[in-house]
Amino acid sequence: MNVRRRLAASRISTAGSAALAATAVGLGALTGCSVSTAAGGKSDGKLDIVASFYPMQYLAEQIGGTHVHVTSLTQPGQEPHDLEISARQTAQLQSADAVVYLKNLQPAVDDAVAQSEVKTKIDAASLTTLEKHGNEVGGHAASHDSSKGEESGSADPHIWLDPVKYGQVAEGVAKALKKADPKHAADYDKNMAALRKKFADLDTQYKTGLANTRTKVFITTHAAFGYLAERYGLTEEAINGLDPESEPSANRVKDLEKMAKADGVSTVFYETLVSDKTAKTIAGDANLKTDVLDPIEGITGKSRGSDYFQVMESNLKALRTALGAK
Numbered sequence: 001m002n003v004r005r006r007l008a009a010s011r012i013s014t015a016g017s018a019a020l021a022a023t024a025v026g027l028g029a030l031t032g033c034s035v036s037t038a039a040g041g042k043s044d045g046k047l048d049i050v051a052s053f054y055p056m057q058y059l060a061e062q063i064g065g066t067h068v069h070v071t072s073l074t075q076p077g078q079e080p081h082d083l084e085i086s087a088r089q090t091a092q093l094q095s096a097d098a099v100v101y102l103k104n105l106q107p108a109v110d111d112a113v114a115q116s117e118v119k120t121k122i123d124a125a126s127l128t129t130l131e132k133h134g135n136e137v138g139g140h141a142a143s144h145d146s147s148k149g150e151e152s153g154s155a156d157p158h159i160w161l162d163p164v165k166y167g168q169v170a171e172g173v174a175k176a177l178k179k180a181d182p183k184h185a186a187d188y189d190k191n192m193a194a195l196r197k198k199f200a201d202l203d204t205q206y207k208t209g210l211a212n213t214r215t216k217v218f219i220t221t222h223a224a225f226g227y228l229a230e231r232y233g234l235t236e237e238a239i240n241g242l243d244p245e246s247e248p249s250a251n252r253v254k255d256l257e258k259m260a261k262a263d264g265v266s267t268v269f270y271e272t273l274v275s276d277k278t279a280k281t282i283a284g285d286a287n288l289k290t291d292v293l294d295p296i297e298g299i300t301g302k303s304r305g306s307d308y309f310q311v312m313e314s315n316l317k318a319l320r321t322a323l324g325a326k
Contacts, residue, residue: 044069047181050093052101052109053080054298055160056124058308059173060100063191067184068177071096073109077300079273080105085112098122098180100173105157120180127172128165130155133226133236161295162227163206163312167199202312206232209316214324217263219256219288221270221279224295234323239268239278257286267322269293272302291318 046069051057053074060070073089074080085093085108093099093112098120101109113121133156159165174192178185210232218229223238237256259265267289270279276290283290294303296311304314319325 047177048095048097050096050099050118052099052106053083055166055296055308056100056102059166059170059195060098060177062195063170063174063177063188065187065191067181067187074106074298076298077273078298080297084108090116093118098176100124102157102159104155120176122173122176124159124169124172125155125157128159128168130157130159131227131230132156133223133230156223156226158224158295159227160308161225161312162231163199163202164231165227167196167203170195170199198309202309203231205313206316209320209325210234210323212326213320214326215264215266216323217259217265218293218319218322219260219265219268219282220293221268221276222274222295224271225293234319237265239282253282253285256282260286260288264324265322266324267291267318269318269322271295272300273297289322291322293318 047064047067049060049064049068049070051060051070051072053072054076057070057072060068064070071092073085073093074083083106090112093116096118099113099116099118100122101113102124103110104125132154159169170192174188178188181188206228216233217235217237218225219237219239221239223236223240225236228234229236237259239252239256260268265288268279268283268286269291270276270293272292272294279290282288292304293315294311296303296308299306299311303311305311
């Protein structure tokens with residue numbers, strides 16, 4: 001997806017086989033506290049699910065309810081794109097009943113899942129359509145080249161920031177859990193019905209909240225909001241591309257400053273898991289404000305809410321203020 005992630009992918013490809021082999025030996029040596037028990041899984045009769053990062057974890061927990069135990073490979077506050085799998089995490093994955101992940105977001109996870117024998121592998125990218133949203137600059141310059149995630153490594157992975165697409169993924173997760181654990185299918189259906197209503201309500205809040213604004217353009221440090229912008233008729237201008245930590249060119253910064261003035265942009269958004277230095281520099285030069293627009297890749301003490309829906313509502317409030325909602 002970008003240089004940093006390709007480097008991560010090469011590291012995992014060279015080290016992955018050795019790590020997996022070592023894990024296989026280690027599994028036989030684990031005594032007393034088995035991996036399954038450590039993960040809180042099969043020992044208590046619950047479906048043991050490994051999730052790649054927070055948005056996948058949240059769906060598994062909400063739909064699975066009391067019948068699942070979910071472990072996330074990405075810790076709160078950890079930038080998910082940088083994740084490398086430890087031997088212990090590989091062991092957890094190998095012993096799980098199911099894995100929920102988003103292909104092409106975390107190369108290390110993709111490699112570990114491909115080599116694992118997990119019976120139920122749920123790839124969120126296969127449950128909705130992914131599109132390209134301008135990798136380098138100008139997150140809004142979408143080619144609308146719809147493709148399944150497994151067919152395009154350059155497709156924008158941030159589908160969870162569009163409540164409609166995230167809802168489609170949730171439906172697929174629910175279907176997979178029912179197949180893996182048919183005994184509790186009725187409960188999974190009930191939980192999915194409640195979640196479906198929350199997604200519909202959130203979609204309505206965004207539609208009505210962003211329908212009448214002074215401007216439709218917003219600037220972010222990280223091109224994470226292409227799907228959200230497309231869904232609600234906005235234009236995302238990203239300082240960086242899909243890589244949240246890449247450095248923008250001097251020309252890009254100048255272009256953004258001119259655009260901000262022409263389009264009446266008031267705010268430069270940054271995110272909680274990445275430095276706000278670039279956003280503050282550009283905002284200072286262009287006499288703009290800064291604020292947080294959270295891509296919800298993890299929930300931490302800095303998050304404006306304790307779960308996906310609360311943070312999405314905080315994001316809506318921030319957008320309405322920045323765009324001059326009437």
